[in-house]
Amino acid sequence: MYWFPMHAGFLKLSVVPPVEAVYDAYYGDGDYPVTKVLRDPVYVEVRILNRTDPNIVLTLEDCWATSTPSPLGQPQWSLLVAGCPYRDDQYQTTLVPVAGSSGLPYPTHYKRFIVQMFTFVDAGSQLPLKAKVRVYWPRNATFPMAALYCTASRAPPGVHPL
Secondary structure, eight states: OBOOSOBOSSSEEEEEOBSSTTOOOBOOGGGOSOOOOTTOEEEEEEEEESOOOTTEEEOOSOEEEESSSSTTOSSEEEEEETTEEOTTOTTOOEEEOOOGGGSOSOGGGEEEEEEEOOOOBOTTTOOBOOOOOEEEOOSOOEEETOOOOOOTTOOOTTOOOO
């Protein structure tokens, strides 16, 4: 997978892939490329950089992957829809709560989730595409004093494969 180190906008966001589920060690530049086998867990952490306002809450309403450098490129696969794991995915994204007891100075500035490694396939031949998987989300990913909670009873509206 390919990770964009920063996303510019009103706030700077960083996407970092931790080595394991404890989210205390991260891959460095010298560790790439990281090789994963299909269905291996891929740990993801998105964080707000250079802000100290405790009222800011990072929300990831929609998050998707594509094999192209463009976030609008095809094929696409949804990871999060309406803030929840994409329910039509056989191997759903797992949201990892960031607790106030995590030791982080601003836990609301972090979102963590786990994706099982996958690949895109050619629509005709069904052979795997030899391309990087890129993860995207809309630029408006942060809101002051707002939170989005995903519950088992909440079904994302209008969910369909892209």
